[in-house]
Amino acid sequence: MKNFALLGAAGYIAPRHLKAIQDTNNNLIAALDKFDSVGMMDSYFPKADFFTEFERFDRHLEKLKRNEHIKVDYVSICTPNYLHDSHIRMALRSGAHAICEKPIVLNPWNIDALEAIERESIGNIYTILQLRLHSAISALKAKVDSKIQNEKYDIDLTYITSRGKWYDISWKGDESKSGGIATNIGVHFYDMLSWVFGKVQENTVHLRENHKAAGYLEFENARVRWFLSIDETDLPDTVKQKGQRTFRSISIDNQELEFSEGFTELHTKSYQHILNGNGFGLSDVRESIEIVHDIRNAVISSKGEKHPFICD
Template sequence: MKNFALIGAAGYIAPRHLKAIKDTNNNLIAALDKFDSVGIMDSYFPNSDFFVEFERFDRHIEKLKRNQNINLDYVSICTPNYLHDSHIRMALRRDADAICEKPIVLNPWNIDALSAIEKESKGKINTILQLRLHESIIQLKNKVDLADKNGKYDIDLTYITSRGKWYDISWKGDESKSGGIATNIGVHFYDMLSWIFGNVQENIVHLREKNKAAGYLEFENARVRWFLSIDENDLPYEVKQKQQRTFRSISIDGEELEFSKGFTELHTESYKKILLNEGFGLNEVKKSIEIVHSIRNNEILKNGEKHPFLS
């Protein structure tokens, strides 16, 4: 049984980490959040200590080590994106492995800095990229790997996941903290695309607004017109009719792959892999962090292949 600590325990995603720690038969010894609405912990680890101040959390972990020989094995990090690197360093300083939510950091150079610290430490840095563990996406990767295709795949990727007004007010709506929607939400599909279709050859941004973005990405093996939105008005009519608020679709050479479902247990699957030392590390995330950094900073262009939603 491994000992875990969790940072960001009161947030939206923390229950999936609590569940994953529990499902993999491990133990939570301490949790931290600035916000004290953490009753959810009773459903998983009622005996875990909880802190609202980092210093007390840190002191507690130190005391467990000195007085009771209880060592920390993993720190799960569910805090806002711009704080990840700091919380990862805390884990490594304690000789623990980090399991950090996506996007691991906002900029490519942050990865280099973490890599240098990881080399000096005993701990490993893992991130959550659960789309790589999604059944439909794995099938797609297998199909592409085995295909004897002449030329590139033509792909339209449409990723709409509606959010209310709160999103803009929260840290998620603040580009300096979340990176904006292409970084905060789109990172999943840029990672998945580069995992399946190879290195990026062209990255054109056609639209970059607070609640939507679109562009064209060319990989070694695919040309991708992409559209990402958190605006419910962008949902296709038939999706709205069914009262659904999420629509994720990839059309590959005209063939539709719907992957809106099957996301719920993927954190547990991610933890299983990490515990086998097969987690996704810094090398694996680099491509997607480079893509989102470019999407944030590239000039918006009028030319090039546009996603059909833009015309």
């Protein structure tokens, strides 16, 4: 049984990490969040110590280590994107491994710095790339890898996940903290695409606004038109009529990739992967971080293949 600490216990994604720690038969000894609405912890680890101030949380872990010889083996990081870098460093300083939600950092040079720190540390840095563990995505990669000759697939990626007015007020609406819309809701798709279809050869941005973005990515084995949005008015009429607020589609050569099921256990699979010594590290995540960084800083272009949702 390994000891875990968790940062960002009140966040949306935290219950998946709590469940993964529990399902892998490990123990949470301490959690942190500046918000104290964390009653759901009672369903997982009611005896875990909880803190709303980072300094007291950090001191508590140090006291456990020195006075009671209780060491934290892993620190799970579910905090806002812009805090990941700092919290990963804290985990390594404490002698633990870091398990960080995506995006692991906002810029490629942050990866360079963390690589240097990781080499000097006892612990390793892992990230959650759960789409790589989805059976449908794994099967797709196996199919692409089995091709004797490289083949360019034509792909349309569409992801619309409606958000209310709170989004702009929260840290997610601040590009300096979230990395913007493509980083915040798209980074896991870009990771999946680069993992399956190879290195990026072209990255063109056709639209970049606070609530939506679109562009064209060409990989070694795929041409991808992509559209991301949190604006419910972008939802197809058929989706609106059903009262649904999310639409996700990946079309490959006009054939829909079905991967709507099988998500519930992917964080647990990710944790088991890490505990078995096979977790995804900094080198695995670099390509997707470079993609979102380039999207964030690209000059908007009117040329090239455009996603159908923004065609004139």
